[in-house]
Amino acid sequence: MSEITEVPSPFCGIGTDDLTIKVDGLKISVVENGCTVNTPAFEHEITDTKARINSKEVSLKEAILHAASLLKNTNYPVIAGCSTDVNGMRGLLALADRIGAVVDNANFNNARKNILALQDSGWMNTTLAEIKNRCDLLLIVGADLEGFAPRFFEKYLWNEAMFLENTSDRDIIYLGTKPSGNASTSPSGKAAQVFECSNENLPEVVAVLRALLKGQQIQAESVEGISITDLTTIAEKLKAAKYGVVTWAAGALNYPHAELTVQTISEMVKDVNQTTRCSGFPLGGKEGDQTANQVCGWTTGYAARVSFTKGYPEYDPFLFETNELLNNGEVDALIWVNAFNAKANPPQTNLPTIVVARSGMTFEKEPDVFIPVGTPGIDHTGHAYRLDNVVAIRLKKLRDSGLPNTSEVLNAIEQVLREESVC
Amino acid sequence: MLIKLTGGTVYDPASGVDGKQQDIYVQDGKIINKPTSEFLVDKEYDLKGKVVMSGAIDMHTHIGGGKGNIARTLLPEDHRNDPVASTHICRSGCGHAAPSTFITGYRYAEMGYTAGFEPAVLPINARQAHMEMGDIPILDKGGYVMLGSDDYLLRLLTAKKDQKAINDYVAWTMNAAKAIGVKVVNPGGINAFKFNQRKLDLDEQNSHYGVTPREILRVLATAVKEIGVSHPLHVHGCNLGVPGNMETTLDTIQGIGGLPMHLTHIQFHSYGTEGDFKFSSGAAKIAEAINKNKNITIDVGQILFGQTVTASGDNMRQHANHKFASPAKWVTMDIECDAGCGVVPFKYKDQNFVNALQWAIGLETFLLVEDPWRIFLTTDHPNGAPFTSYPHLIRLLMDRTFRNDVLSTIHPEAQKMTTLASIEREYTLQEIAIMTRAGAAKLIGLQNRGGLSAGNWADITIYTDNVDRQKMFEKPDYVFKDGELVVVDGKVVHTKWGTTHVVKPDYDKSIEKDLKTYFDKYLTMKVDNFKMSDDEITEDGRGSLTVHELKAVA
Ligand SMILES: [Zn+2]
Numbered sequence: 001m002s003e004i005t006e007v008p009s010p011f012c013g014i015g016t017d018d019l020t021i022k023v024d025g026l027k028i029s030v031v032e033n034g035c036t037v038n039t040p041a042f043e044h045e046i047t048d049t050k051a052r053i054n055s056k057e058v059s060l061k062e063a064i065l066h067a068a069s070l071l072k073n074t075n076y077p078v079i080a081g082c083s084t085d086v087n088g089m090r091g092l093l094a095l096a097d098r099i100g101a102v103v104d105n106a107n108f109n110n111a112r113k114n115i116l117a118l119q120d121s122g123w124m125n126t127t128l129a130e131i132k133n134r135c136d137l138l139l140i141v142g143a144d145l146e147g148f149a150p151r152f153f154e155k156y157l158w159n160e161a162m163f164l165e166n167t168s169d170r171d172i173i174y175l176g177t178k179p180s181g182n183a184s185t186s187p188s189g190k191a192a193q194v195f196e197c198s199n200e201n202l203p204e205v206v207a208v209l210r211a212l213l214k215g216q217q218i219q220a221e222s223v224e225g226i227s228i229t230d231l232t233t234i235a236e237k238l239k240a241a242k243y244g245v246v247t248w249a250a251g252a253l254n255y256p257h258a259e260l261t262v263q264t265i266s267e268m269v270k271d272v273n274q275t276t277r278c279s280g281f282p283l284g285g286k287e288g289d290q291t292a293n294q295v296c297g298w299t300t301g302y303a304a305r306v307s308f309t310k311g312y313p314e315y316d317p318f319l320f321e322t323n324e325l326l327n328n329g330e331v332d333a334l335i336w337v338n339a340f341n342a343k344a345n346p347p348q349t350n351l352p353t354i355v356v357a358r359s360g361m362t363f364e365k366e367p368d369v370f371i372p373v374g375t376p377g378i379d380h381t382g383h384a385y386r387l388d389n390v391v392a393i394r395l396k397k398l399r400d401s402g403l404p405n406t407s408e409v410l411n412a413i414e415q416v417l418r419e420e421s422v423c
Numbered sequence: 424m425l426i427k428l429t430g431g432t433v434y435d436p437a438s439g440v441d442g443k444q445q446d447i448y449v450q451d452g453k454i455i456n457k458p459t460s461e462f463l464v465d466k467e468y469d470l471k472g473k474v475v476m477s478g479a480i481d482m483h484t485h486i487g488g489g490k491g492n493i494a495r496t497l498l499p500e501d502h503r504n505d506p507v508a509s510t511h512i513c514r515s516g517c518g519h520a521a522p523s524t525f526i527t528g529y530r531y532a533e534m535g536y537t538a539g540f541e542p543a544v545l546p547i548n549a550r551q552a553h554m555e556m557g558d559i560p561i562l563d564k565g566g567y568v569m570l571g572s573d574d575y576l577l578r579l580l581t582a583k584k585d586q587k588a589i590n591d592y593v594a595w596t597m598n599a600a601k602a603i604g605v606k607v608v609n610p611g612g613i614n615a616f617k618f619n620q621r622k623l624d625l626d627e628q629n630s631h632y633g634v635t636p637r638e639i640l641r642v643l644a645t646a647v648k649e650i651g652v653s654h655p656l657h658v659h660g661c662n663l664g665v666p667g668n669m670e671t672t673l674d675t676i677q678g679i680g681g682l683p684m685h686l687t688h689i690q691f692h693s694y695g696t697e698g699d700f701k702f703s704s705g706a707a708k709i710a711e712a713i714n715k716n717k718n719i720t721i722d723v724g725q726i727l728f729g730q731t732v733t734a735s736g737d738n739m740r741q742h743a744n745h746k747f748a749s750p751a752k753w754v755t756m757d758i759e760c761d762a763g764c765g766v767v768p769f770k771y772k773d774q775n776f777v778n779a780l781q782w783a784i785g786l787e788t789f790l791l792v793e794d795p796w797r798i799f800l801t802t803d804h805p806n807g808a809p810f811t812s813y814p815h816l817i818r819l820l821m822d823r824t825f826r827n828d829v830l831s832t833i834h835p836e837a838q839k840m841t842t843l844a845s846i847e848r849e850y851t852l853q854e855i856a857i858m859t860r861a862g863a864a865k866l867i868g869l870q871n872r873g874g875l876s877a878g879n880w881a882d883i884t885i886y887t888d889n890v891d892r893q894k895m896f897e898k899p900d901y902v903f904k905d906g907e908l909v910v911v912d913g914k915v916v917h918t919k920w921g922t923t924h925v926v927k928p929d930y931d932k933s934i935e936k937d938l939k940t941y942f943d944k945y946l947t948m949k950v951d952n953f954k955m956s957d958d959e960i961t962e963d964g965r966g967s968l969t970v971h972e973l974k975a976v977a
Binding site: 006008014015017018086087090094097098115118119120121122123124125126127128129130132133134155156160161162163242243273276277279293294295297298299300301302303308310311312313314315381383389390391392393394407421 | 489495496497506507509514515521522523525547548550554555558574757758946948952963
């Protein structure tokens with residue numbers, strides 16, 4: 001039995017790295033600084049250790065050869081999920097390049113809302129340590145921040161900061177969804193201001209807020225239940241703050257063309273920067289989403305929804321969506337990669353299916369090949385990106401499970417196909 | 424395996440060889456003397472009439488790190504114009520302004536380059552820089568770690584800590600970020616921008632810390648010298664792109680008091696305020712100062728016309744320039760009490776007066792600085808132009824007729840504001856070899872690279888001599904990397920992985936106590952999780968580290 005301290009987590013997205021974890025054989029317990037996201041993710045037990053072909057346990061080598069044989073004559077396979085560490089993504093992209101596959105990150109429909117706004121007009125964003133030390137006003141648009149990251153307030157807002165005398169004085173404002181708990185109430189008892197509306201109405205509300213910031217006249221007295229007076233107060237606070245931060249969670253903006261809301265927020269942040277400092281801060285990037293986009297970004301030039309079918313990477317944030325490809329009968333094989341979350345099942349399909357995923361998955365329909373792999377940050381070292389997309393955390397190996405890494409498995413499949421293509 | 428390169432005309436400034444016919448022997452990846460006992464050549468290349476140089480080294484090119492990946496994600500339309508398909512040897516990707524990592528490696532190699540150095544490694548983003556460079560094939564690589572706007576350093580200065588404390592922190596950071604040099608970008612300016620300061624002159628105080636850029640430059644340049652790092656402090660100065668900034672640059676040179684200092688992309692810092700448009704060339708004065716001050720080295724940061732993207736740590740200046748973004752989209756970031764970045768796409772136009780004069784200013788600088796050992800050929804890729812434009816730039820430097828032909832096509836007012844037409848100098852092959860090989864290796868402190876004498880690693884480029892220097896440098900006949908033939912006729916025929924060059928200066932271990940307290944209190948990562956370990960570069964079986972010796976410190 002051993003105890004490991006300062007363990008970084010790839011699960012919560014905020015790069016928590018102060019966990020203390022007890023390891024007893026293969027059993028893991030989070031003994032300090034756990035949360036409702038990290039603790040179950042770390043403690044998830046290993047149940048499968050053997051690869052399977054059509055439900056039958058086989059050696060790793062047999063599974064790899066069978067996977068390669070399934071892929072050998074495909075014309076348009078899709079590699080979906082894409083939830084793993086940096087080396088896993090490297091292996092995944094090498095395989096995709098070899099077989100001419102589509103690469104599509106499971107969370108891309110959410111990431112797309114941010115990426116479309118970025119690619120159309122850009123943004124001014126910040127990272128966690130700047131928020132911790134500078135943020136005197138946090139405007140949370142349409143997100144339940146503590147539901148997203150249970151320890152966000154405790155770790156980044158309600159403790160010492162370099163440039164704020166009393167961090168309890170920070171202004172916290174919710175616009176849209178109201179918070180699910182009281183984490184946003186400061187230690188001295190200062191509560192967040194909440195201006196509630198349904199998230200579907202945020203496009204109108206955010207547009208009016210931006211207009212007010214720019215000094216436009218608004219004739220209405222309220223918008224979607226929020227008074228113009230209240231929105232004017234928010235605008236004034238953004239202008240008065242020394243370092244305001246506006247945060248949103250693309251995943252919570254569940255309505256068509258939410259990218260326009262992200263764009264309005266981002267352009268509003270730019271407007272505020274004409275006189276004072278203000279930054280955007282998109283929430284997202286759990287379980288390897290940012291990692292997928294980053295590695296795909298430097299390997300292909302594009303975020304993680306890319307097709308290699310023409311021999312070179314093509315990017316289309318809409319056409320290459322896995323479910324669409326499956327529903328339209330466009331693809332002829334599915335490879336599902338998810339080393340983090342055993343509950344993230346592959347989409348249902350009758351196509352040849354290869355699953356390279358965390359041990360302990362239960363399938364409604366057993367895939368042709370299942371290869372359980374180690375989880376980065378538990379079974380092997382690795383790198384994962386934090387939600388702010390700048391900091392890559394160094395993941396630790398906590399136990400010796402004998403499970404292969406995602407990269408070893410995908411590289412081995414690629415190797416088999418490479419050798420066959422040379423012969 | 425013994426390789427013999429027979430009868431080529433060798434330009435090897437590192438050993439003083441200037442266009443002499445010489446045979447070169449290569450064994451186990453290195454250049455060796457002609458064996459004295461009997462020997463058998465496994466492979467011979469007849470290089471009669473060919474030009475032989477060592478592999479070129481780009482000492483300042485943005486090839487790894489977060490801002491580059493922001494630039495990539497920002498510009499799908501640029502990649503679509505230059506898709507690159509995979510082959511049985513090479514991976515696919517994209518090229519042009521923000522090329523993918525694999526294509527970066529192939530295209531550099533196809534121009535005869537065998538090493539590139541990322542000049543802006545943010546300590547907190549060092550992992551990303553090294554991971555991206557870890558996916559660049561063929562090339563050797565390395566990085567200069569960025570300091571000067573990090574709150575920890577500014578706190579040391581405000582607390583009046585002594586130079587030794589600064590030295591320890593700089594050395595510690597170089598180890599943590601796996602760096603071979605230290606860079607400062609808009610000294611203290613990135614930090615000042617977080618306090619809403621919009622400009623910071625050399626003697627202007629940071630509104631929170633009271634520290635000036637001049638002080639930051641002096642303590643960092645001293646630290647780099649005192650801990651024995653070969654590469655002098657790499658400086659992206661104050662007031663980038665601001666008309667009149669030549670005065671700041673001259674003042675920066677004077678103010679460093681003889682300490683070794685490298686001024687990067689000096690073209691962007693050589694502007695006067697004369698003429699109808701209040702924008703003029705300061706190149707003559709800057710070149711005069713460089714010729715006089717032997718402690719100063721520079722790279723040019725030449726601009727060339729066309730679409731590119733500017734990616735810089737200097738978010739203060741990038742924010743100020745965002746209105747020039749083309750296409751009209753841009754990103755800035757404040758980063759982790761460490762630094763920042765700004766990404767602004769840019770299209771340099773020959774019929775735009777300012778762009779045209781920038782082009783001329785860069786060339787004037789190249790031609791007026793006398794000592795080729797103290798000036799380096801860069802476009803500050805991709806900020807002035809993509810690195811693939813180097814052969815064109817070399818032709819501009821080596822061919823006066825060609826240069827003046829191009830000059831006669833740019834904005835007429837810019838033509839009137841430059842002395843370029845009257846400058847007769849044409850660079851020689853030996854001078855090109857100094858700027859892009861021997862000089863660069865010497866500046867960075869690379870041992871056994873950048874030369875062709877025995878003991879050097881066999882990074883060798885062979886060209887067919889051609890009066891059209893662009894054609895010549897675009898398409899080498901052969902490129903060897905560590906003795907392996909990687910390029911034939913300008914195309915990659917074989918790939919391998921280069922090494923990562925670092926230094927590991929000593930520091931007083933006791934400083935980690937204060938750093939731990941600082942990290943625990945203010946940062947979002949444990950200090951031990953912040954430091955990169957060697958195996959992060961080597962564990963995938965492709966990367967390796969080459970640790971270079973430090974200079975003896977007096
Ligand atoms: Zn640069």
